[in-house]
Amino acid sequence: MAQPLFPVDQETRQWATFLHLSLLAGLLVPGAGFVLPIVLWQIKKNELPGIDAHGKVVANWIISALIYGVISGMLVFVLVGFPLLGVLGLLTLIFPIIGAIKANEGELWVYPLSIRVFS
Template sequence: MENQPYNNPVPPPVTSLSPSDERMWAMLAHLSALAGFIIPFGNIIGPVVIWQIQKDKSAYVDYHGKEAVNFQITMTIGYCISFLLFFLFIGVPILIVLGLIGLVLSIIAGVKANNGEYYKYPFTFRFIN
């Protein structure tokens, strides 16, 4: 039997990111959530896309991607609850507070990730470990 190289599966090349690229992608995982202010569910879509594309290339980006996705899912649950409470007239102030918290904490997380620090969002349900 001939050894046919075409039939042997070739594993994909292992890629890794430079430290500066790791910090950049981790920062973008957090800051991409700001798309939610423009695009419906953009706050979840942005971090999920970045996390899924880069998670196998860097443990650092994997950590920050999971944090960003978990936080944005938690925030979306809060937005839905505040929408339901809208008819009791307390939903609007809650929505404003949640929007400010989401904005401020996403920026803080992005800055910390860009500085090479691990950031853990407060009051976040851990859906993805």
């Protein structure tokens, strides 16, 4: 569900791409995938107005993934949680990559299954 934004300059597209890819920082440093995107969003949202929408999409996904992870973790006791955690793991790899590609093209891609806390 890509939404074209107003004409986006190269710097905004670049930082939006970094913002989406920063979700993957948790693969290198535990917890960085939660902190780094929020920090980038807060630092750049006033300087580059187009970043605010991308930051909200990323923050919504972080919150959604945490909720889905907790629910899946509880469902491990009835064995349903194992495949759900596997699917969630794949989605947390795939969604930021698609979001980054779309951001680099100047589009805003709202992650599917994301709970809209920030709009």
